[in-house]
Amino acid sequence: MVASSLRSFIKDVRGAKTLADERSIITKQSAKIRTKLRDDHLSNEKKRVNIQKLLYLYILGEKTHFGQVESINLIASDNFVDKRLGYLATILLLDESQDLLTLLTNMLNNDLQHPNKYIVALALNTLGCLSSTELARDLYPDVENILQTSNDPYLLRKALQCNAKLIFKDRSLLEIFPLSIISSKLLANPIVCTHGVLLGVCKVLQAIFISLDDTLQKGSDKNDNEEDDSIEEDIQEDITIIKSISDLIPQLSTRLSSLNSKNLEPAYDVQGIQDPFLQCELIVTLKWFFKIGNHLNLDEITQYNNNFNDLLTQLATNTSSAKNPGNAILYEVTKSIFELKLTQPLRVLGINILANFLTPSKNSNTGNNVKYVGLNTLIKVVPEEPASVQRYRKFISQCLYDYDISIKFRALGLTFAIMNEQNITELTTELMKFLGQISKSHYSYVTSYIDMDDSKDLIVYTVDNLLKKFELYSNDDEKAKLDSLLTILKMSGTFIDLEKANDFLVALNNMDDLNYKINTFSKELTEILDPKNKANTLCGNACLDLVMIWCIGEYTDLIKLHSSTNKNIVNDNSIVKYLSDLNNKYRLSHDTRMIHYILTAALKLSSKIIDGQSMEKLRQIIVSHSKDSNLMLQTKSVQYELFFNQPAAMKKIFLQAMPKFERKNINVSAAQSHNTTGSKPENQNNDLLLDLLTDTVEKTSPNDTSKPFENKQHDIIADLLASTGNKSQNSSSTIKSSPVEVVTLPSGAVSIHDGDELQVYEKIIDISPGLAHLELYIKAKNNKISNIQPLCAVPKTQKLTLSQLRPSNDIDVGKVVRQTLKISGSGKLKLRIKLSFQKDDNQASESEQFDYKLDKTI
Structure with a gap:
């Protein structure tokens, strides 16, 4: 049965047991509303009920276009209840781009001159919300007339806010706006100048400044001469307007200072703060005054700079941060300090305010919203005051363990923003602790607030940024860097994509302390190959497996000769068996990327061992993929078999250790100023290890003196590989010389x-x-x-x-x-x-x- 009233309609929709039932109820009710609204004899009372149902359908996301005209018709009624619902429906169901708005012009014009102030207020609200450029120009005189003739604070507040919206729509209205009315009528009359009227004045002034700011931005991008001249004229007109209203700065500053005093007016008290809404708007308005005035160097405004600095200091000192209204005012104060680039003591004061948002001990009511705002703003101001933000590392680290995922991400971003050469060890320790906690099993860590997808995103984000910071700062302490990298791999390797593991390989390969590197991997390989820890061989940590495969191919000869190596555990037979187990594991999982590394490691290992039985097992690993369904693996297997059968002396020449990988130089100062906001650097070494024989030569610098192959040796490789190597080189040169693709927006989009x-x-x-x-x-x-x-x-x-x-x-x-x-x-x-x-x-x-x-x- 189709519901007859709005209440029963909502009850039926909420009571639907299935999606099909809900859809059936909505469809039937929508059809009934459409039929009823077409009835010319329908009473206004029943029409209101149907419009109310229509608004509920709008809330549900259903189509409501068929009721737009009826909503407008409801405005024509003389009944206030009809007008109120009609204006509400019009605001919701229409937008300013629709032609139906022309039907509103006469109705709004009549209602703006209505003797009932509440009907006038409804018309002003609708005009502000739905005003198109044409509607703004047509009805602006009516709004101005209200400002000049009315003394009702309620109407003046509505008219001022509507006027601000109209200026946003059409800046040319500034030319006829009576600016003198602000000081002569509104601010000078204490009866008229209520808090609501002051809010409206602030909105109008902000609209003027935003209009000028848009014009200044257009002036910075000049195209043709005619357009340049018109922009220059607009700027000069706006400067004249701003000079004429600059005398409002002392009045607004005085009112803001008095609002911040302890003499509260009970009518505007919000949790112990006097009218925080008006205080915030006054701060924003004054900020715009000084932002534009300092940019244009207007003496009429810059003369008040010191007074504004003192006012901000007073606000920051007197405003309590125990409640949300106080935090809102402090946040606006902080934004003003940093947007205006004020003096260093004020910037430190702003950072102290933001840090107080993160401090539960000082602010018992700190919620996640306040924490998020504090962290997000601190990230933006780190480049200006890095030392001041550094003092609050403890509170930033505490936010890493918040239940809210967005707070965790912002805390991580801020942690990496403040990380530098002096504190990298301390912050890395904290981040390793954080990684250890979020990398725990699903049952021991995940709660109703956190899922494993979020944890994986956090891990990838943390590891990615840690690698960048290691590359920037930890070159002096390579031992700690290597230990940290291995710890990260063990804790988080299961979450990290194999493409990102290449960054680990680049960092490991480029370390200069070879002795400590060999000693570390000798211990790690001993632990993996120890029969007592056999379960660790196939632990499922793909990134750790990849690093160990790569180290076997590069450092097996050095590991076997190292004094710390246990020769009974780490020997030719155990290493080859480990490589064979990994080959079988990843062949069954069809992970071709790992197989590429295993094949290369097997080939390089063949030049470092002498045991005949182990050599045959290595050959079997390579040959096992000669008939693989993957063409690249099959090709590589056949090529590597040719190399495998070459004399040992020739293989040692070709299969030397990898040279240092050249990375894109990173400017440390630039990274410090943009490290929370830096985009990911291009990873030029993603596929360095996939094809040792072709990619190594192509991706090393042409001026690199440490090339593993001389030209003559490269000719030998080319003879061995025949056309395959040439095709690879030709395709590479083609890719490098191809022009950058440019996408343009097609006309039919x-x-x-x-x-x-x-x-x-x-x-x-x-x-x-x-x-x-x-x-x-x-x-x-x-x-x-x-x-x-x-x-x-x-x-x-x-x-x-x-x-x-x-x-x-x-x-x-x-x-x-x-x-x-x-x-x-x-x-x-x-x-x-x-x-x-x-x-x-x-x-x-x-x-x-x-x-x-x-x-x-x-």
Whole structure:
């Protein structure tokens, strides 16, 4: 039975036992509402009930376009109850881009002149929320008339806030806005100038400053002369306006100072703080005054700089941080200090405020929201005051163990931001402790607040950044670095992707202390090969296995000769058996990446042992893949067998130890200023070890004097490998000389998402029964985007195939990348898309998510 009232409709929807039942109830009710609204004789009372149901459908995400006109018609009623619901429905169901807004012009005009102030307030709210440029210009005189003629604080507050919205829509309205009314009528009259009116004044002033800031930004990107002249004229007009309102600074400062005093007005008291909303708005407004004034060097504003500094100090000192309202004011104070780049004592004061957000002992009411704000802001200010932030390492480390995953990530980002050469040992110890805890088993650590996917993300993030910091700072203490790397591998190797393990190999290979390195791996290999610890041989830690395979190929001869090696455990037979066990393990798991390393280690090991039986086992490891279904493995197996049969003297020449890998130089000072926000460096050595014979020569520097092969020796390899090596070299040279791909937005692309940082467009390539071919174009709006990772989901009846992003996962401002989607199956085309990315070289990950429905079916 279809519900007859809103209450019973909601009860029926919530009581539905299955999704199909809920869909049936909603469909029937939607059809009934559509039918009722078409009835011209329907009473306003019943029309209101149906509009209320329509708003509930809107909340559920259902289609409500069929009720837009009826919502507007409800506004025409003389009954206040009808108007109130009509305006509410209009604000929710319409947006400022729809042509239906033209129907509102006369209604709003009439209501703005209505004798009932509450109806006028409804019209002002709607105009502010839904105003298009045309509507703003048409109805602005009515709003200005209210400002000039009305003395009701309630109406003045609404009119000021509406006026601020109209200025946002059309900056040309500034030319006719009566600025003198702010000081002459509003601020000068204590009866009119209530807290609400002051809030409205602040909003208007902020709209003026934001408009000028946009104009200044456009002026910095000049294109043609005509446009340049118009921008310059706009800037000069705005400067004149700002000079004319600069005398408001002392009045606003005085009011802010009095609000912060202890003489509270009970009507505006919020948990012991007098009107925190107005205090925050006054701080933001004054910040805009000095931000624009200092940028343009206007004497009318800069003369108050010292007074504003003293005011911020007073606010920071007198405001209690025991409650959230106080924290909000302190946060605005801190933002003002750092955005205006004020003096060093004030910056230290701002950091102390932020650190207090993290200190449970001083602030018993510190919640996760306050912690998150504190950590997030500290990350941004580390480059300006690194020493001041360093003092709060203890409190930052405590946040690593919070239950909230977002707090953990922000605490990690801040920990890496403050890490430098002096404190790397201390912070690494803390991070190793943190890794040890989150790497524990599912049952001993995971709670209802944390799942293993979150733990894996934290581990990968921590290890990635630790490797970067080791490369930057820990060159002097290689012993501690090696011990840390092995500890990380043992604790977290099961969570780390094999591609990232290459960074471990690069770090290990480039260490200069060969004796300690051989001693360490000798002990590790002894522990693995000890029959008492046989269970450790196939422990499932792929990254640790990979490192040991690589070390066997590189250092077996040195390990066997080292004084600390137990010759009864570590010998030719045990090493080869360990390698054979790993080969069998990863062949069964079809992990071809590990097999590549095992084959290379087996070949290199053949030049370091003399035992005939062990040599035959090594040959069997290589030959076992000569008929592999994977073409690359099969090719490599055949090539390596040719090398295996060469004389030992020739093999030793070709299979020398790897030279130092050349890495991209990292500027330490730049890393310190952007280490929390730095994008991942290009890993140029991802595949260095996959193909020893071809990739080593190609990826070493042409000026490198430590090349393992001379040109003459390379010719011998080319003769042995025949065409395979040549094809590899030709393909390599082709890739290097190919131009960078540039993606442009096609003319037929349709905008499907406009977020804070990204715009997404869609273009249909082909849609046929059972198959759809689409392209997504992702554009960066205001900031450089790096490491973007698109995630898409489709209904269960469909299957989605995603291509790689072209040309890369990084997007410069205004640039575009392309993603191809192929959808097979049946049903309506619907997508849920989540874009994870890093902004402005910020290591902290952000995301935008949206749903998109195509009016197509496959």
